[in-house]
Each structure stands twice: as C-alpha cells, then as structure tokens.
Amino acid sequence: MASSEGLRKRRKTESKAEVIGSDSGSSHNKDPVDWWDEFCRRVNGNLSPTKVLDSFKSVFRVSRKTFGYLCSLVKEDLISKPGKFMFKDGTVLSLCDQVAVSLRRLGSGESLGIIGDAFGLNHSSVAQITWRFVEAMEKRALHHLRWPDNDSNMDMIKSKFEKLSGLPNCCGAIDVTHILMNLRASDPTNELCCDHGKNHSIVLQAIVDSDMRFLDIVTGWPGKMNESLIFQNSSFYRLCREGKRLNGKLGEYIIGDSSYPLLPFLITPYEGGDLSEPRAEFNKRHQEVALVAQMALKRLKDNWGIIHGVMWRPDRHKLPRIIFVCCLLHNITLELEDVVLGELPMSNSNHDPGYRQQVCRVSDPEGVSLRDKLTLELSAGFRA
Incomplete structure (x- = not known):
C-alpha cells in the first residue's frame, strides 16, 4: 500500500x-x-x-x-x-x-x-x-510496495479481512511461488538453484493485503530452500521479533499455511483430518484469507509472463530485480485500474503447479494460545 x-x-x-x-x-x-x-x-x-x-x-x-x-x-x-x-x-x-x-x-x-x-x-x-x-x-x-505506514491504513486492511473471513486483527496473508529457469546443466553453480521438484528455480515470498496488493516481498533465494527458512531469514520476521512490525498488544498477525511456523504474529491452520467443529470452522476461515495470497501470486504470474513458465537462461543476478518490478506493476495496476477482490473468480488459484506444500512442525506457545483464542471467538460468534 x-x-x-x-x-x-x-x-x-x-x-x-x-x-x-x-x-x-x-x-x-x-x-x-x-x-x-x-x-x-x-x-x-x-x-x-x-x-x-x-x-x-x-x-x-x-x-x-x-x-x-x-x-x-x-x-x-x-x-x-x-x-x-x-x-x-x-x-x-x-x-x-x-x-x-x-x-x-x-x-x-x-x-x-x-x-x-x-x-x-x-x-x-x-x-x-x-x-x-x-x-x-x-x-x-x-512507494507502491511498502508496509502500511499508519494505523488508519492498517485498520482498513484488518477491517476488510474481517469482513471476508470473520478473523479480527488479520493484517495480511503470506505465500511463496517458484520462478522457473532453464539453466545450463554443464554449469556446476546452477545446481544451487535445483529445487525439490528437480527444476531450476528461485523463490518469491509475498505478503499481501486484503486487496491482493503486495506489502512485503522477498526473492532471490534458491528454490530448494523451504518456506520456513526463507521467512525466518527475512527482514519482516526480524522486525516482528523486535516488536517493530505488527502490534502484539493488539493481537495483530498474518496468515500462512502449514509450511510456516505457528508464531504470535503468524497463524497457521490446525493439522489433522479429524478436527472438532470449531477447529474445522477456523481452518475454513483461515483458508479464505490464505486464498487472497494465492490469487495475488496467480494474477502476478498470469499478467507478467516473463516470470510465468520457464525463463530461458536468465541472468540470475538481474532476475530478482525483474521479479520485484513485476510486483510493483502488479500493485500499480490494482491501484489505478480499480480492480477489487469481489470482482475476481475465487477458483483456479494454483500459482505453483507441480509443487507440494511443505509442513513445518514448529509452534510457539504464544502462537498456539492466539490461534485457540481466535477459534473460541469464531465459535462463539457462529453459535450466536
């Protein structure tokens, strides 16, 4: 924003x-x-x-x-x-x-x-x-890609996410996608970019707001790195740990899938197939927010074809900068062309075909407590 x-x-x-x-x-x-x-x-x-x-x-x-x-x-x-x-x-x-x-x-x-x-x-x-x-x-x-710099802008984001999913104080959704490359197999340095899907790729991690705008991105890490490690090496993670981003007193957080650790400022879904009704309901609301990030990455790749499909032997030093500019263009088109979430189809949001979701088993007690509190609040509202 x-x-x-x-x-x-x-x-x-x-x-x-x-x-x-x-x-x-x-x-x-x-x-x-x-x-x-x-x-x-x-x-x-x-x-x-x-x-x-x-x-x-x-x-x-x-x-x-x-x-x-x-x-x-x-x-x-x-x-x-x-x-x-x-x-x-x-x-x-x-x-x-x-x-x-x-x-x-x-x-x-x-x-x-x-x-x-x-x-x-x-x-x-x-x-x-x-x-x-x-x-x-x-x-x-x-100025088209930055974290909200005042309470008014953040309150608007939280309000829209709550209207969408019922989850209060949600400030964003995080997800990653792989940018594929066709690199020379004869160059041993290219092996660093060989990911778990046996492709050469680098990762784009993005945090989006309620209108699919990118608020924070990290790119350039090799595709073999898992989402949790990329996140924990990001400046966003460091700023949250230092109390400089997301207000813990207000219970602010972002949403991420099970490939991320459960933290006081990053809430992941419950794992397991036999969930109680309140936990299943929480996961449903959680997925509604997570889908916003998936749709944003899908729209990014669909609109900016240079990072869609397989890039032919790109300059690995320039590629992260190209990805960053594509993210800027994504935000600018959303802002100037008045595209709103409700006007876009909510299906076919697969931006990373061929890649399976990883699972991170790390959970912080404060994150567990916040997730359970949100689940109880949703359950009380649902019964009412």
Whole structure:
C-alpha cells in the first residue's frame, strides 16, 4: 500500500496520465491516440495477419491510463540517459515506444528475438530498453510496495479481512511461488538453484493485503530452500521479533499455511483430518484469507509472463530485480485500474503447479494460545 506522501505523488501523476510523456526522440507532445495508431501501423507491418496487435491492454497488460502513469513515472530516467535507440527503419524510439517495448517484454514473456523481430528492433536493443525501464521503476515506484505506514491504513486492511473471513486483527496473508529457469546443466553453480521438484528455480515470498496488493516481498533465494527458512531469514520476521512490525498488544498477525511456523504474529491452520467443529470452522476461515495470497501470486504470474513458465537462461543476478518490478506493476495496476477482490473468480488459484506444500512442525506457545483464542471467538460468534 502506498504511503500518504506516495499517494499524493500518484494523484499528481494521474492528472498527467492522459498526456503521455513522449517528448523524447522524435515524438514531442504527441497525442496518445496518435502514438498508439502509429505504433500499431509500424508493428503490425512486421507481424503475420494472425499475430496483428489487438487491443491496447492485451498487448501491454495495462490500461491506457496506467500506461500514461508509467510513462510519467520513468520519463526523467529514460530520457536523461545518454544514447538513443532506433527502430530498424531509422526512427528514434520515443519515451512511449520504450515503455511499450518494456511492458511487452515483461508482460508476454516472449524472447528478445520474437519481440525484436515483431517491433522492428535489434534484439540487443530490446534487452537494453527493458533493463533501463526496470532500473527506473526500482527508483521511481518504490512507494507502491511498502508496509502500511499508519494505523488508519492498517485498520482498513484488518477491517476488510474481517469482513471476508470473520478473523479480527488479520493484517495480511503470506505465500511463496517458484520462478522457473532453464539453466545450463554443464554449469556446476546452477545446481544451487535445483529445487525439490528437480527444476531450476528461485523463490518469491509475498505478503499481501486484503486487496491482493503486495506489502512485503522477498526473492532471490534458491528454490530448494523451504518456506520456513526463507521467512525466518527475512527482514519482516526480524522486525516482528523486535516488536517493530505488527502490534502484539493488539493481537495483530498474518496468515500462512502449514509450511510456516505457528508464531504470535503468524497463524497457521490446525493439522489433522479429524478436527472438532470449531477447529474445522477456523481452518475454513483461515483458508479464505490464505486464498487472497494465492490469487495475488496467480494474477502476478498470469499478467507478467516473463516470470510465468520457464525463463530461458536468465541472468540470475538481474532476475530478482525483474521479479520485484513485476510486483510493483502488479500493485500499480490494482491501484489505478480499480480492480477489487469481489470482482475476481475465487477458483483456479494454483500459482505453483507441480509443487507440494511443505509442513513445518514448529509452534510457539504464544502462537498456539492466539490461534485457540481466535477459534473460541469464531465459535462463539457462529453459535450466536
């Protein structure tokens, strides 16, 4: 969730969104409609009839309003760096062109070759343009992914989770997903990324709010690491242990599945098949919250194809930064395009096919006590 300062910045840039910043290269003060029409003519000329560009959102994974906001966000960085990129016909890429190429690369997951051939660009230009965009987003969009910075924002999250599941004081849901890679088997260092499913992967751990926005992420750990260990090495875990995140006096916590330890600030479900009615009811409510994180990760991978499927020999040092920017884009589209949880299907939330849930047997007595207290409260409310 963005901070109040970040939201003020966003409102200012939203007012400029329809005047997309295209005053670099050969495009000065060009109307966005004219830019899109010209872009389509140029690109469609390089595509077969079955692959002609369709709607704006199907190509870039964002609305025109969001596209305009992204252009204004990265404008200063993309036009201030030396060097100009040109299409094969000699036309200099405008700011809009650079953002368009980057979003197409991140959204489709198509290879540099396919995008370069379709857009009339050298393959190396696609890579350089996309990386410049990633660096600019890291710098300019950080306010779109941060832990709530005031009680009012957190109270809103807790209220929405309680309305969804009946669980009070829930501040988020945590889950992980694997980003798959096709790496050289001949390189012994790649064995570090070989996970339990015999794939090369790195892990993305995400904590989401009641609207599926990412509040905290950790990525870059090899796929073989279990969820519990990744969590316990995160800054979120350390801050909670130090009392600097989640208010223990208010009984604040996040929800996680059985692969996580049961802690005073992380509540997991009851294990076992023969549960009492109150415990079964608690697990049902718990799953309703956990599903929000699953849906967020599914939406992330579906919208940003570069991290969906198997990445072809990526730079392992750059990949975590690309994942981070995809998470920023996920949050921005939720904020600017007014997508709400109730409008999305609650099924088909499997974001990590082929991976089985691990089980962590660690439980803190204070976590056990809080879970039992929540179960009793839900049971009393259910009987009433």
